[in-house]
Amino acid sequence: MNESALREHICSCGKSLYDRGLATGSSGNISVRLDDGWLLTPTNACLGHLDPARLSKLDWQGNLISGDPASKEAFLHRAMYEERGSAGAIVHLHSTHSAAVSCMSGLDACDCIPPLTAYFVMKIGKLPLVPYHRPGDPQLGDAIRGLAGKHSAVLLANHGPVVSGKTLEAAMYASEELEETAKLFLMLRGHNPRALNEEQIAELRRVFQLD
């Protein structure tokens, strides 16, 4: 896709997330990698009403090349791209069930949602919890840097998920799978759920060539 098609794609994905209640108000942000920098949604923008011409275009030092002032989470996206050369897009949401899990005490910080379903393993894998930082805190970039090399997705404590993918479509599908699995995880609390075992996970890794 060329830059103008990617701009349109960010706006239609934002609208789709907003229309289905996965993004509300001005929360969340979306970015995609370009040949000459990257595009990011502007700060305080509603993902349901984005304007392709006003998206923020940035260089790899984080400077604004064109468009409206960038999301306050720009450094977070940049840290993820720097650690993950294969990432072509990143979606950050405050989607309700994932955000609810991010507020739970007693989570395993290396793996906050168990492998309940095959699609969760295939699209997300192990999901680490990033300790709480305020939105826009530059230290979040450093916290992500330590994890993003090994994980395509992370969960920010008391905040929400950050999910990367080869394409925007892949990052969005993975974000949606995470949200649905977070919902299952909450529904199944107290029901002694049976997660996939190591052998079943190994089979998924082999058959679907997961990294």
Ligand SMILES: O=C(CO)COP(=O)(O)O
């Ligand atoms: O989700 C958000 C902060 O974490 C939204 O921030 P921005 O409006 O600056 O993108």
Ligand SMILES: [Zn+2]
């Ligand atoms: Zn946020």
